[in-house]
Amino acid sequence: MAKLKDQNINQDALSKAAYSLFDFTKKEKSFLLVICILISIAGILTPYTYAAMWFGFFLAAYSAIANDSIQTIGTFIASNQERKWYWLWLFMGLIFVGTVGFSWYTLNGDVSYERLQVPGLDRAPENFVFLQLAAPIVLLVMTRLRMPVSTTFLLLNVFTYKAGTIAGVVQKSFIGYLLAFGIAIVVWYVLEKFVTNYLKGKPKPYWYILQWFTSGTLWAVWIMQDAANIAVFLPRQLNVWEFIAYAGIVFFGLGFLFYLKGDRIQKIVNEKTKVTDVRAATIVDFVYAIILFYFKMYSNMPMSTTWVFIGLLGGRELSIALAKSKKLKKRKARLVRAWRLASRDVFKAFIGLLVSLILALIINEGVRKEIFDLILGR
Numbered sequence: 001m002a003k004l005k006d007q008n009i010n011q012d013a014l015s016k017a018a019y020s021l022f023d024f025t026k027k028e029k030s031f032l033l034v035i036c037i038l039i040s041i042a043g044i045l046t047p048y049t050y051a052a053m054w055f056g057f058f059l060a061a062y063s064a065i066a067n068d069s070i071q072t073i074g075t076f077i078a079s080n081q082e083r084k085w086y087w088l089w090l091f092m093g094l095i096f097v098g099t100v101g102f103s104w105y106t107l108n109g110d111v112s113y114e115r116l117q118v119p120g121l122d123r124a125p126e127n128f129v130f131l132q133l134a135a136p137i138v139l140l141v142m143t144r145l146r147m148p149v150s151t152t153f154l155l156l157n158v159f160t161y162k163a164g165t166i167a168g169v170v171q172k173s174f175i176g177y178l179l180a181f182g183i184a185i186v187v188w189y190v191l192e193k194f195v196t197n198y199l200k201g202k203p204k205p206y207w208y209i210l211q212w213f214t215s216g217t218l219w220a221v222w223i224m225q226d227a228a229n230i231a232v233f234l235p236r237q238l239n240v241w242e243f244i245a246y247a248g249i250v251f252f253g254l255g256f257l258f259y260l261k262g263d264r265i266q267k268i269v270n271e272k273t274k275v276t277d278v279r280a281a282t283i284v285d286f287v288y289a290i291i292l293f294y295f296k297m298y299s300n301m302p303m304s305t306t307w308v309f310i311g312l313l314g315g316r317e318l319s320i321a322l323a324k325s326k327k328l329k330k331r332k333a334r335l336v337r338a339w340r341l342a343s344r345d346v347f348k349a350f351i352g353l354l355v356s357l358i359l360a361l362i363i364n365e366g367v368r369k370e371i372f373d374l375i376l377g378r
Contacts (some may be wrong), residue, residue, distance in 0.1 A: 031144060035137060042133035052128040057233040057246070059136035062253045064151040064229045067143040067306075072222045072288075076215040076281065077261055089258035093251045095216050099223045100247055109237030111246060115228035115302045116236055120165030121156065124235045131363050132158050135356075142352060149352030150304035155229045157360040165301075166360060170353070172295070173304035177311035180291050184315025187287055189322060203278050211282040218289040224296050225305050288312055310349055314342030 038059065045052045073092055080088055100111045107114060116122065125132070135158045142149045152169060160166050230250065231238075238246060288309065295303055321334035 028144065035141060038137050038140075039134065042137065043130055046128055046130045046133060049125075049127050052133060053125070053233050054245075056128065056133045056136065057230065058249060059133070059140070060155055060233055061230045061250045062256075063136040063139040063143060064155060064226070065250065065253060066257055067139055067149055067151055072219045072285075073215065073258075076211070076219075076285070077258070080211075080278075081261070085258045085261065086255070089255045091212065091216065092219055092258070093254045095219050096223060096254065097247050097251055099220045100227055100250075101243075103224070103227070104238060104243050109235075109239065109243070111238060111243065112228035112231050112236075113224045113296070114300045115225070116231060118165060118168075118300055118302070120160045120162030121228070121232065121302070122236065123161070125159060125233065129363055131359055135359060138355060150306040150349055150356070151229045152226065152302050152304040152306070153353050153356035154359075156232055156302055157356040158363050159232050160360060161364050166357070168301050169303060172299070172301050173307045176291070176295055176303055176305075176308040180288075180308045180311035181315040183287065183291065184312045185319045185322075187283075188316045188319035191283070207278050207282060211278045211285070214282050214285040214289060218285045218292070221289050221292045221296060222305055225292055225303065228302050284312070284316070304349075306349060306352075310342070310345040314345060317341055 041055065042052075045055050073088075076088065076092070103113045104111045110117065135154055139149060139151060139154050150173065152173070156169065157166055160169075231246065234242065234246065291308055291312070292305060295308070317337075318335070318339070321337070
């Protein structure tokens with residue numbers, strides 16, 4: 001009898017999983033058709049290096065910014081929902097052009113702020129394999145599933161020819177997560193009573209000025225870190241026409257993203273406590289910008305800003321739960337909710353890391369050789 005009961009439980013779980021898959025397929029027919037078309041085009045263009053380069057870049061530009069929008073312009077979109085999307089786009093779009101333009105002009109055509117000059121990433125691809133073009137398509141699917149995947153891991157690792165570079169990126173990203181998590185707990189625990197008392201009523205007009213300033217600063221610092229994720233498909237030094245194409249494609253891609261109000265990944269920001277309030281959003285952006293600027297000055301090694309961001313939001317939620325509830329029962333419930341939100345984001349980010357490592361091992365012979373030599377003790 002117990003065996004039959006277990007069988008029923010397994011069958012119910014299987015039925016739910018199958019139904020969820022069927023429901024997703026039914027709802028996302030148009031999106032899945034686009035993915036199939038993109039995969040077909042990637043397969044056709046792979047042997048043609050120049051065409052494959054620009055196709056891969058185009059996919060990476062939209063998929064990377066669409067996924068990473070939750071980190072930088074996510075709180076900006078959430079707290080400015082009543083404003084016209086094109087004003088938000090022009091503000092952030094022009095900051096992007098100015099930031100990458102400064103790097104291109106001062107660093108001899110390099111738009112990555114020297115993030116692509118580190119060993120293992122310093123050579124532009126001379127030819128492409130299908131999985132390198134498929135990486136941004138995988139990122140598009142994960143973004144559609146509202147997964148905060150690290151674009152640094154998923155896009156850079158498939159081009160890295162040194163295992164040591166991958167290890168360096170992972171190490172710096174994990175340190176960033178822990179630092180952001182700890183800083184968020186301290187900052188929001190100290191500020192919680194002040195924030196609770198102050199974040200009442202309608203925000204004063206100067207808060208919107210502060211928020212636009214901090215959001216713009218954060219966006220510029222983020223570009224200094226993550227422009228490499230998009231430019232990895234391109235030559236390490238761009239000529240004038242290549243730069244115009246690079247900046248133009250991203251600029252208009254941003255416009256589409258703002259038109260969609262951040263698309264589905266935006267829900268990760270909107271579900272967090274009070275981030276739609278312009279004052280709370282300003283504090284989040286300010287702390288995040290300081291952390292990213294510190295790591296920019298620390299070294300040129302790329303890092304996952306996604307991990308820093310989910311650490312920041314996770315620590316913030318935990319701190320608010322600790323400071324806000326005086327009654328033990330309410331505090332426990334808030335802590336459980338905060339832990340679930342933080343652990344869910346980390347789990348999804350780990351999936352992206354695992355996928356990127358598998359792709360790096362399959363694609364790059366140099367990475368495979370280094371890892372096998374390390375395992376065998378050579």
